[in-house]
Structure formats: C-alpha cells, structure tokens
Amino acid sequence: MFTENMLAELNKQHNYELYSAYLYMAMEAYFHEKGLSGFANFFKVQTEEERAHARIFYEFIIRKGGSVTLDAIERPEADFESPLGLFKKALAHEEFVTSRINTLVDIAIGDRDHATNSFLQWFVDEQVEEEESFQGIVQKLELIGTDVHALLMLDAGLAQRVFVVPGPLAQSE
Numbered sequence: 001m002f003t004e005n006m007l008a009e010l011n012k013q014h015n016y017e018l019y020s021a022y023l024y025m026a027m028e029a030y031f032h033e034k035g036l037s038g039f040a041n042f043f044k045v046q047t048e049e050e051r052a053h054a055r056i057f058y059e060f061i062i063r064k065g066g067s068v069t070l071d072a073i074e075r076p077e078a079d080f081e082s083p084l085g086l087f088k089k090a091l092a093h094e095e096f097v098t099s100r101i102n103t104l105v106d107i108a109i110g111d112r113d114h115a116t117n118s119f120l121q122w123f124v125d126e127q128v129e130e131e132e133s134f135q136g137i138v139q140k141l142e143l144i145g146t147d148v149h150a151l152l153m154l155d156a157g158l159a160q161r162v163f164v165v166p167g168p169l170a171q172s173e
C-alpha cells in the first residue's frame, strides 16, 4: 500500500502526464496551422507518449492497491510566437516534469517504499531522453535562425518520427 501522500502525488503525476499530452496537442495544432507537418508529427507522437506515461502511472496505482483519482486537466497555452519559442516552452515543461519525478522519488525514499522507487526509475531515465530530445531541437532551431530551407529540412526529418510503446506499457500488454 502507498502512504496517503505518495498516492496523492502519484495521482497528481497521472494528471500532469495527461496535461502534457494536452499541451503537446496544442503545439501540434500550431504546426498544422503553419503548414509544418513534420513538426506536427513530432508532437502527435509526443502526445501519444504522454498518454502512455499517464497510463503507466494509472496501472501502477491500481496494481499496488491504490485508488485512482481523476481531476480536471488544466487548459494548455495555445499562443506561440515562433517554433523556437514553442520548443523552449516545451523544454521548460519537460524540466518541470523532471523536477516532479525527482520529488516523487524523494517521497518514495522517505517512505521506504522500494517498489514505488523502483517503478519511478524508468521515468528518471526517460526524463533524460525527453530533455535531450527537446534541447536538441532548440539548438537546431537556434542554428537555423531565419533560414527557411533549413527549417523545411528539419521538418522533413521530424516527419519520420514514429510512436513506440514505452517499455513498462509493452510489458503489461
């Protein structure tokens, strides 16, 4: 069983992952409107990943005998000034999620809840990849500047991204 605080924070994280999916849907829509379908695809796949992250928390709470509590999902920002500005916001959001995962680990350690700590380690590693992924695109967009040809080449590259079911979810299927 979870402590009351651990369960509340896991449920909160489930909500944050759904919010992440919602935020990235807004970002996908921005790129559709700009005619950048590769960038839009990047966020479509990212949205699917976030839904999968939420599902992983959902299933873990249930498996360990906790109650899932569903709260309202906050409305995401929808006004973005530029592709670079948007990606900086996405990176800042991932850094926030990393801080959340670290908080959850701290709570699990404090509770001597080894199962939850072990479960969270996949997310610790995943957040390194998430930040690396967004940071890489921020750096590319900074290099690209106002070069439209280079922007379209990056767009073509991002069109290749495909969704891969994350490990913990693939194992539970």
Ligand code: FEO
Pocket (backbone or CB within 6 Å): 017, 020, 049, 050, 053, 094, 097, 130
């Ligand atoms: Fe679920 Fe992008 O972290």
